[in-house]
Amino acid sequence: MISSAEEYYKDESKMHVATDCIVFGFDDGELKLLIFKRRVAPKKGAWSLIGSFVQINEDVDNAARRVLKEITGLDNVFFEQSLTYGKADRDDGARCISVAQFALIRIDEYDRELTEKHGAYWYKLDELPDLVLDHDQMVIDALAKLRRKAKHQPIGFELLPEKFTIPQLQSLYEAIFQRNLDPGNFRKKVLSFKVLKKLDEKDKSSSKRGAYYYRFDHENYKKLLESGYNFEIL
Amino acid sequence: MISSAEEYYKDESKMHVATDCIVFGFDDGELKLLIFKRRVAPKKGAWSLIGSFVQINEDVDNAARRVLKEITGLDNVFFEQSLTYGKADRDDGARCISVAQFALIRIDEYDRELTEKHGAYWYKLDELPDLVLDHDQMVIDALAKLRRKAKHQPIGFELLPEKFTIPQLQSLYEAIFQRNLDPGNFRKKVLSFKVLKKLDEKDKSSSKRGAYYYRFDHENYKKLLESGYNFEIL
DNA sequence: TCAAAAGTGTTCAAAATACACCCATGA
DNA sequence: TCATGGGTGTATTTTGAACACTTTTGA
Known part of the structure; x- marks a missing residue:
């Protein structure tokens, strides 16, 4: 056998x-x-x-x-x-x-x-x-x-610290795609997905005014994915 | 050694x-x-x-x-x-x-x-x-x-005969994505890439009027790819 | 002559892009 | 107080979806 x-x-x-x-x-x-x-x-x-x-x-x-x-x-x-x-x-x-x-x-x-x-x-x-x-x-x-x-998934968050600012995220995408992005439009786009939770804290390391920290919202991301949402960044 | x-x-x-x-x-x-x-x-x-x-x-x-x-x-x-x-x-x-x-x-x-x-x-x-x-x-x-x-490459052509009609191509995409597409809009979109060469011949197997055959233009596709063209079908 | 598929044109809404402008603050 | 990056708002253009309409032709 x-x-x-x-x-x-x-x-x-x-x-x-x-x-x-x-x-x-x-x-x-x-x-x-x-x-x-x-x-x-x-x-x-x-x-x-x-x-x-x-x-x-x-x-x-x-x-x-x-x-x-x-x-x-x-x-x-x-x-x-x-x-x-x-x-x-x-x-x-x-x-x-x-x-x-x-x-x-x-x-x-x-x-x-x-x-x-x-x-x-x-x-x-x-x-x-x-x-x-x-x-x-x-x-x-x-x-x-x-x-x-x-380009199609919010994968960039894996490369940033838990807390990050929108300008940091933008700079990551600029490094990945080797081109400059418009800060206003980038911000609008990335926030439109509603997968970022704004924190009360600010990062002052790169400007006097400071930029708010955000955190990736895994819960909401999963929900949106399941609803067939299309994440098209850029 | x-x-x-x-x-x-x-x-x-x-x-x-x-x-x-x-x-x-x-x-x-x-x-x-x-x-x-x-x-x-x-x-x-x-x-x-x-x-x-x-x-x-x-x-x-x-x-x-x-x-x-x-x-x-x-x-x-x-x-x-x-x-x-x-x-x-x-x-x-x-x-x-x-x-x-x-x-x-x-x-x-x-x-x-x-x-x-x-x-x-x-x-x-x-x-x-x-x-x-x-x-x-x-x-x-x-x-x-x-x-x-x-969704991003004109890959569907690999599945069709050398000569095919736009309605045939549409039916392939409908099978892949399991949903119906608008014939007018699909046609416009797919022709906008300019990677299809229209032939003089018609396929009469599925309508009386007949639909023109097209052939995939590999030359032009390569050129467009190199120029950084973004093929976004659907 | 008319049903049915092929193909064209028009409309309206949504999304991408460009860019002007205000805000906050430490030097 | 002003230079600088953060952030908001708006005008313009491009694209997409819906759909009405015209063409062709064999049954």
């Missing part, structure tokens, strides 16, 4: 499966990427995305969760699958496919010591060094995904 | 990697899916997407190309990656991850004998039987992708 599919598959070849995370952050008006310098062979000293092999009993997305936790110290990082890279010759000599993960983190929250301990650093997107293997392409594809998503 | 990454990875576990194709077609005003009835164990007799294991020296996308060619007889099927399914327990007993592929075919072009020879059949989307493993979820995700893409 055959009890496992494995017995039927036993003649089929097997490969290594890895997952690599493209981790975006936003700081100082700039989009940044978390990359790290390899400290062990192979490719010691080369810049790379953070990643890991998927363990034999581990879900692929759990492998990503594990990596993200290990490097940033954060438990609830927003991430979702990007593309899977499966060229036969992508990892010189070894057959290894990689499931890329698109992750967004609040740059104010991560654990600085932990990232440094792992040799990980934030790089401005336009100052990235060359990355190992096909990781450059992974970044290109993830950036396209970021733009696509940011 | 170590010459291959494999030697560094040798302690890491390996898994089977498969690719499964979600093949959409459009016929008779209805969206259809190409699925097949398994003729060998495991899961003999169950309905399944068409797929295959990825060979050790084969690119993942070439595996998909191979499968599509084998079943439909077509060489240039439009396809792109959907999601990768990597739960540890998804394929009872075996560790096997699957890269799902989203494919669109012109239902008038495929090789009927070949599909039948392989036990493959077209099913209306709303009459699909239960599929094996997590293939139901793959279909759900691919359908979401179809809707997303169809």
